Amino acid sequence: MHPTLSRLIRPFYDPQPFLDHFSVSQRAFRSASGQPYVGHVPGLRERVYFWRHTYPEETAPGSRSKINTRELRMVQCLVQHLVQHGVLQRSVTIITPYLGQCRALRSVMRFSALSDVKVSTVDLFQGDENDIVILSLVRTAKLTEFIRMRNRLIVSCSRARFAFVIVGNDTLL
Numbered sequence: 001m002h003p004t005l006s007r008l009i010r011p012f013y014d015p016q017p018f019l020d021h022f023s024v025s026q027r028a029f030r031s032a033s034g035q036p037y038v039g040h041v042p043g044l045r046e047r048v049y050f051w052r053h054t055y056p057e058e059t060a061p062g063s064r065s066k067i068n069t070r071e072l073r074m075v076q077c078l079v080q081h082l083v084q085h086g087v088l089q090r091s092v093t094i095i096t097p098y099l100g101q102c103r104a105l106r107s108v109m110r111f112s113a114l115s116d117v118k119v120s121t122v123d124l125f126q127g128d129e130n131d132i133v134i135l136s137l138v139r140t141a142k143l144t145e146f147i148r149m150r151n152r153l154i155v156s157c158s159r160a161r162f163a164f165v166i167v168g169n170d171t172l173l
Contacts, residue, residue, distance in 0.1 A: 027161075027162075029042075029163075031085075031087065031088070032086045032087065033086055035086070041082075041087065041131075041132060041162050041163040042082070042085040042086045042087055043081050043082045043086075043087060044082070044163050044165070046163075047162065047163045048163070048165075049164075049165045050165075050166045050168075050170050051074060051078070051165060051166070051167045052169065052170050053071065053167070053168070053169065054169055055068060055070035055071060056068070057071075057138050057139050059100075060098075060100030060101075060103070060104070063099075063100050065098050065099045065100030065101070066098045066100055066101065066138050066139060067100045067101045067104050068101065068136070068138045068139075069104070071101075071136055071137075071138060071167055071168065072101070072104055072108050073108075074167055075105065075108075075134055075136050076108050076109070076112055078134060078165065079092055079094070079109070079112075079114055079117055079134070080112065080114070082132065083114065087131075087132065088116075089115075089116035089117045090116045090118070091130060091131040091132055092117045092118070092130065092131070092132045092133075093117070093119070093120065093125065093128070093130040093132070093134070093159070094109075094117060094118070094119045094120075094133075094134045094136060095119075095120050095121065095122050095125050095133060095134070095135055095136070095156060095159065096119075096121060096122065096135070096136040096137075096138060097121065097122050097123075097137070097138065097152065098121070099121055101136055101138045102119055102120065105119045105136065106119045118130065122135075122152050122155055122156050123152070123155075125155065125159060128159060129159045129160070130159065130161065131160070131161045131162045131163070132160060132162060132164075132165070133156075133160035133164050133165075134164075134165045134166075134167060135156050135165070135166045135167065135168075136168070137166065137167065137168025137169065138168070139168070139169070
């Protein structure tokens, strides 16, 4: 995990600070062509980015789980943008706290010819990592205790090696 990303989780570990290994800041992201990128990820200006919106969530059909269809489209466009800039699909993972959003994202990725993009719930992604992680928050009206649980926040913020993008309403955090 690049030091820019590890700064996100440091507050969870105070007063026991941890140090980044010197090699992580020099590690290169490799594009689909094999070209190394040391300073950035192709298609992204920052390693950590919050894409803000206030589009309302809804209840998934036949379920009590939440989905946000406009956020689905935003995530789809972001992944397409990354792939167009040379990022391998398998280098991208989308995580979300809601199973309904997870299922909808999988469907959208398959339909968009992005089936090598991994889509998972936050809970199922514990212990895994990927080069680029996109967190789809879904909720815009209020965050539930389900999302605010400390371990879910740490998992969400600590799974990316090179870039982490949050899509959602930042006023709720």
